[in-house]
Amino acid sequence: WAVVNTRSSVDPFLTLSTRRDLREKVWRMFIMRGDNGGARDNNAAIAEILKLRAQRAKLLGYPTHAHWRLEDSMAKTPERAVGLMEAVWKPAVARVHEEVADMQAIADRERAGIRISPWDYRFYAEKVRKAKYDLDENDVKPYLQLEKLREGMFWVAGELFGLRFAPLADGSVPIYHPDVRVFRVTDAAGKHVGLWYFDPYARPGKRSGAWMNEYRRQWHLDHDVPVIVSNNANFVKGKPGEPILISWDDARTLFHEFGHALHGLNSNVTYPALSGTSVPRDYVEFPSQLLERWLYTRPVLDRFALHFRTGAPVPTETVQKIERAQRFNQGFITVEYLASAVVDMKLHLAGEVPIDPRQFERDTLAQLGMPSEIVMRHRTAQFGHAFAGDGYSAGYYSYLWSDTLSADAWEAFLEGAGPYDKAVAKRLHDHVFSAGNTVDPAVAYRAFRGRDPDIGALMRKRGFPVRRGRGQSRAPPRADRRPCATLATRPPTSR
Ligand SMILES: [Zn+2]
Structure with missing residues (x-):
């Protein structure tokens, strides 16, 4: 094989290959994994798994598998998890349309004579990245x-x-x-x-x-x-x-x-x-994602991000460039993720009806208004998180949930005296880092933050517009929009 059918091999190819015909071929090969008919087609096994999960949930006294899985989570109900996903979906799709327009403009300028297709996304996104955000790794290392x-x-x-x-x-x-x-x-x-x-x-x-x-x-x-x-x-x-x-x-x-x-x-x-x-699963990544933020703080950069030869700290402009570059392509990243998270949840909310995974995926994406230029990060037939075990079934939303928490929690420091505010750090210790699973995460979070989580911080972090309430600087937290838990101490290492 010249291109192995794995993400780590396919993504660089789709990003860098100038051969559009080969990009399309590789893209099709990748997205059809487990969905080609024959002995390695996963659809029948998935339909069977869904049926058995629905039956088990019923026996245990829950309406669906999703309800059972989420009972011991921070979200608590599938409706809450879906509420968060829906709140982020529209701005993410709006951003995709902007990203596609940027890429189409480049393709037109180059007289490529194409309409941006899924196998063009990474390729043209890379051109946009170079033009708008270029950051040379070698300047930072x-x-x-x-x-x-x-x-x-x-x-x-x-x-x-x-x-x-x-x-x-x-x-x-x-x-x-x-x-x-x-x-x-x-x-x-x-x-x-x-x-x-x-x-x-x-x-x-x-x-x-x-x-x-x-x-x-x-x-x-x-x-x-x-x-x-x-x-x-x-x-x-x-x-x-x-x-x-x-x-x-x-x-x-x-x-x-x-x-x-x-x-x-x-x-x-x-x-x-x-x-x-x-x-819980939708809470476990919150402390770790939050801790990443201290890398970006000036005291850490000034004292520890030192040039190995000169001992000079990394320049602020370089770090600002890194921060800007991290908002790049967030439409694509969010939509390919969310499409998988929504399909995962809906499959496990369907109950005991027989499911044809292909048809279900098509219908759900059509209902969502999936942009034609993007495909699910994990199509149903290859969705290991949802079907390789119970661990992340009806749980792929967890990444978004904990990201919402970590973004919102970081702003607690910024609203205070900054990243090293002792009072906020003490609350973080007492209610989050030391509490384990002894307190309901929603209660613990409220004790730390003084209120329920709000999605505004996540939207700002991803560079999406934040909808403002009338006369308010921040939309009031709503129960059905509340972001962000299960006993999975070892989340999959990759999304
Ligand atoms: Zn982690």
Whole structure:
């Protein structure tokens, strides 16, 4: 195969290949996975899974599988999750139309003689990105030294939660590979909190990507049990003494995974089953997504994002460029995601009626008004989140829900004295990072924020227009529009 039928191979091809005919061929091959008839067609299995899930829900006393799955979530009802998705859908589609117009203008200027089709989206979006937001990774990387950023994360954990990290001498605790380093974590009073394992380098046999592991959860039923967590990544190990330079995305991921680790380390609960990250699915990414924001703060950049040769901090203009570039293509990103999230929810709201997945997908997208230039991120026949297990079934909306929370929570700091506002940080600790699953997430969030979550912050973050209420600077939170939970401590690593 010249182009392997996987996302990591197909996306770059669709972005960079100038051969439109081949882009179309590759695109068709990719979106038809599991939907080509024959032995590897998933449609019959999906129809069967849906039927069995609906029957099980009935036996358990719920109207549908979605109602059962969401009972123990922050959203609580499918209607609430759908309400959030609908609130974001229209502005996202409006943005897609703008993105398509920008791309069409480029195609017309180049006299390509085409109408933008799904296999053109990434290709022309890349041209728009270059023209409007160009940001050279190589301008940023020299400032992003892995070990400096690790120190930056420690510093943030100290500022927000009073935690201190000290390296443990080799051999003092067991490790599973010589690359792994262990840090002892203590609280502001000097009390032992737990151990943080850092396993940053790629090696043969190691799973790809970055993640957090909870080897031992905190609890204190009859005595205090300290936490053991790890952060794992796949950076290429440098030569001894040479700094490892990473991308901005990787730096963000580092902070994200550290957010999960802090959720484990700050836990202060009685029962292990309710500890740390054992929170609902639509809530578990909220602390980690939120922690990413501190990477963008000036104190972290000034002290830790230092050029590996000159020691100068990364310039503000560069960071502003990064922030602008992150709002790029949000129409496409949001719509391809939301289309999958809505279809997932509707499939699991349909109850016991027999379902033809192809037909159902077509009808649902038509009803939604799916832009013709975009296809679902995961078409039904290849939707592993929904059908490879129960974990994310009727739960793909969770990413949007927790993103809504993290955007809104960040603004709590901005409305206060800034990212290091001690009072807001204390509320964040008391009601979110230390609470585990002992409090209903909706109640915990309200205690932290002083109100229910509002979607305005998410819209601002994605660069979508925020609808304003009459005479109000912010639309009042409505129960049916409330953004953003299940016991899945290990969300899929990719969306
Ligand atoms: Zn995460």
